[in-house]
Amino acid sequence: MSREQILNAAVMLALVAFPLWAWATDEPFLITLTTKAAILALAGVGLNIALGLGGLVSLGHAAFFGIGGYAMGVLASHAQLYDPILETPFLIEGTKSMPIIWLVAITASGLAALAIGALSLRTSGVYFIMITLAFGQMLYFFAISWPAYGGEDGLSIYVRNDFPGLNTLDPIQFYVIVLALLAAVLFLTSRLAKSSFGLALNAARQSPMRVETVGISPYRLRLIAFTISGMITGLAGALFADLNRFVSPTMLSWQTSGEIMVFVIIGGVARLFGPVVGAMLFILLEHLLGGLSDYWHVYLGVLLLLIVLFARGGVIGSLAGRGKAHD
Amino acid sequence: MTEPILQTIGITKSFGALQASQDISIDLRPGEIHALIGPNGAGKSTLIKQIAGGLRPDAGKVLFRGEDVTPLGTAERARRGLARTFQISALAMEDTVLQNALLGAMGAGGTAFRFLRPALAQRDLRAVAENALELVGLSAHAATPTFELSHGQRRQLEVAVALTLAPKAFVMDEPMAGLGFEGSKNLTGFLDGLRHTAPILLVEHDMDAVFALADRVSVLVYGRIIATGTVEEIRNDPDVRVAYLGEDA
Numbered sequence: 001m002s003r004e005q006i007l008n009a010a011v012m013l014a015l016v017a018f019p020l021w022a023w024a025t026d027e028p029f030l031i032t033l034t035t036k037a038a039i040l041a042l043a044g045v046g047l048n049i050a051l052g053l054g055g056l057v058s059l060g061h062a063a064f065f066g067i068g069g070y071a072m073g074v075l076a077s078h079a080q081l082y083d084p085i086l087e088t089p090f091l092i093e094g095t096k097s098m099p100i101i102w103l104v105a106i107t108a109s110g111l112a113a114l115a116i117g118a119l120s121l122r123t124s125g126v127y128f129i130m131i132t133l134a135f136g137q138m139l140y141f142f143a144i145s146w147p148a149y150g151g152e153d154g155l156s157i158y159v160r161n162d163f164p165g166l167n168t169l170d171p172i173q174f175y176v177i178v179l180a181l182l183a184a185v186l187f188l189t190s191r192l193a194k195s196s197f198g199l200a201l202n203a204a205r206q207s208p209m210r211v212e213t214v215g216i217s218p219y220r221l222r223l224i225a226f227t228i229s230g231m232i233t234g235l236a237g238a239l240f241a242d243l244n245r246f247v248s249p250t251m252l253s254w255q256t257s258g259e260i261m262v263f264v265i266i267g268g269v270a271r272l273f274g275p276v277v278g279a280m281l282f283i284l285l286e287h288l289l290g291g292l293s294d295y296w297h298v299y300l301g302v303l304l305l306l307i308v309l310f311a312r313g314g315v316i317g318s319l320a321g322r323g324k325a326h327d
Numbered sequence: 328m329t330e331p332i333l334q335t336i337g338i339t340k341s342f343g344a345l346q347a348s349q350d351i352s353i354d355l356r357p358g359e360i361h362a363l364i365g366p367n368g369a370g371k372s373t374l375i376k377q378i379a380g381g382l383r384p385d386a387g388k389v390l391f392r393g394e395d396v397t398p399l400g401t402a403e404r405a406r407r408g409l410a411r412t413f414q415i416s417a418l419a420m421e422d423t424v425l426q427n428a429l430l431g432a433m434g435a436g437g438t439a440f441r442f443l444r445p446a447l448a449q450r451d452l453r454a455v456a457e458n459a460l461e462l463v464g465l466s467a468h469a470a471t472p473t474f475e476l477s478h479g480q481r482r483q484l485e486v487a488v489a490l491t492l493a494p495k496a497f498v499m500d501e502p503m504a505g506l507g508f509e510g511s512k513n514l515t516g517f518l519d520g521l522r523h524t525a526p527i528l529l530v531e532h533d534m535d536a537v538f539a540l541a542d543r544v545s546v547l548v549y550g551r552i553i554a555t556g557t558v559e560e561i562r563n564d565p566d567v568r569v570a571y572l573g574e575d576a
Contacts, residue, residue, distance in 0.1 A: 188443075191442075191443045191445070192442055192443070194445040194446060194447070195441055195442050195443055195444055195445060195446055196429075196433050196438055196439050196440070196441040196442075196444070196446045196449070196452070197439060197440055197441060197442045198446070199422070199426055199429060199430060199433070199446040200430060200433060200434075200439040202419065202421075202422065203419035203422060203426075203427070203430050206418075206419040206420055206421055206422070207417045207418060207419050207420075209401075209413070209417045210417045210418055210419060210427075210430070210488070211402075211430065211434075212380075212381075212400075212401040212402045212405070213379070213401060213402075213405050213410070213411045213413075213417070214405055214430055214431045214433070214434030214435065214488065214491070214492060215402050215403070215405035215406035215434035215435065215437075215492070216402060216430075216433070216434045216439045217400075217402045220440075221439070224440070
């Protein structure tokens with residue numbers, strides 16, 4: 001095993017052991033905190049496919065995070081009021097079932113990513129950053145001005161949604177669901193990175209001309225990567241809304257996009273576990289420093305600055321060394 | 328006369344007042360090396376871009392194996408078997424030599440959109456890639472990250488990637504650039520045999536290589552082809568001597 005793999009295993013172990021310890025010592029708050037970290041990590045894992053593998057600096061991933069959140073909010077709010085979403089031309093009812101909510105969240109955020117990506121990927125560099133930001137903000141203001149689902153105040157759900165065979169209101173059981181999803185997505189992402197598609201996408205980041213001259217369209221590679229990336233971040237959004245039993249336009253704001261990017265950069269761009277480490281560290285800092293001062297982001301800023309200046313591979317990069325070429 | 332594999336008919340391209348290509352008609356026939364020479368700024372790169380894709384001519388057509396490929400992009404022409412190598416190596420530097428070659432095999436096989444099977448575990452792709460590396464003599468470096476290769480080895484890898492496409496024609500932009508004497512000599516020997524795999528349209532500054540390799544030479548000056556012929560004819564062409572080789576040559 002390489003040093004990075006050992007590090008990844010240690011992180012995974014911590015994600016299992018810490019909540020178990022919290023459960024044994026009856027500290028449900030710490031379980032919830034870890035759940036939040038795992039969900040934000042999942043959002044980062046999504047972004048890392050676009051940012052790390054594809055080199056696509058998207059400042060609009062809050063759009064997918066928020067769409068996932070609103071997919072949950074809309075379905076669950078209709079279900080709790082027994083009020084169908086649509087009656088004509090055919091009946092669509094709300095639902096409290098997590099698997100269905102996830103499916104809707106993934107589909108909706110995937111379609112949004114496909115549409116936003118199809119337009120944004122015609123640009124590159126700073127223009128790409130700006131246009132993704134613009135799409136994100138468009139959705140943010142749309143959510144604020146859409147009174148049917150709470151507008152600026154957001155939308156509350158009374159009880160957490162259901163998962164067959166589990167009591168989702170029990171923090172440790174909800175955490176098991178989140179961790180299982182995170183582990184599954186991490187596994188699929190590691191496969192994706194080593195697949196033909198991953199190889200081509202990664203090459204398109206380094207030398208688009210090379211990819212084109214062997215007959216592969218970089219645009220197509222990037223659009224698919226951006227869509228997959230949006231789908232994963234959308235799933236994370238649905239889970240995040242379920243964790244809080246609340247969804248609001250804040251999830252769609254550009255600050256959220258920035259935070260997701262911060263997870264990836266702190267942990268390590270293009271590193272499989274980079275966003276996981278980044279999100280864990282973020283939540284840890286928020287918890288520890290947030291108690292000391294409302295302005296804890298100052299310290300986060302300093303940390304980010306140090307990492308960008310002195311550790312380009314993020315935490316994983318500094319601990320595990322340079323990445324081998326995807327082996 | 329055999330049917331040309333690659334052909335331009337009356338290609339014209341201007342950038343503002345500058346006429347970079349004026350009514351250029353050249354062709355590439357099976358089994359030959361056709362060298363394109365010309366002084367700096369003659370419009371060689373512009374012509375290559377129009378042939379390989381990436382730049383649309385204002386007028387004229389590019390025919391590849393009888394098909395009008397003028398409206399097609401670089402990727403589509405590559406899929407039809409037009410392999411291009413670059414003056415400045417365009418390789419995925421962080422990836423290994425084998426991964427770069429695999430990329431070509433994936434492009435040629437249309438298998439770039441496989442999402443879960445590890446690329447390195449696909450035997451069909453590996454066979455194509457490893458075979459190409461073998462041909463250019465890079466087998467021993469398959470696992471080496473590309474940025475560690477010497478300049479000459481990167482050139483070889485460029486050719487290997489082109490070979491994985493099972494090309495019907497090569498378009499090579501200054502393959503000898505930056506190679507030392509020994510390197511040029513080796514690559515010249517290699518390209519000499521390669522013409523039987525597929526014909527080569529060769530843009531080159533190294534006159535020793537051009538005169539050693541070319542079956543035909545075309546001379547491009549100020550966006551116009553002023554002469555096309557065998558090495559001997561070109562050497563003795565008075566226009567070429569004046570415009571390019573220098574009057575006292």
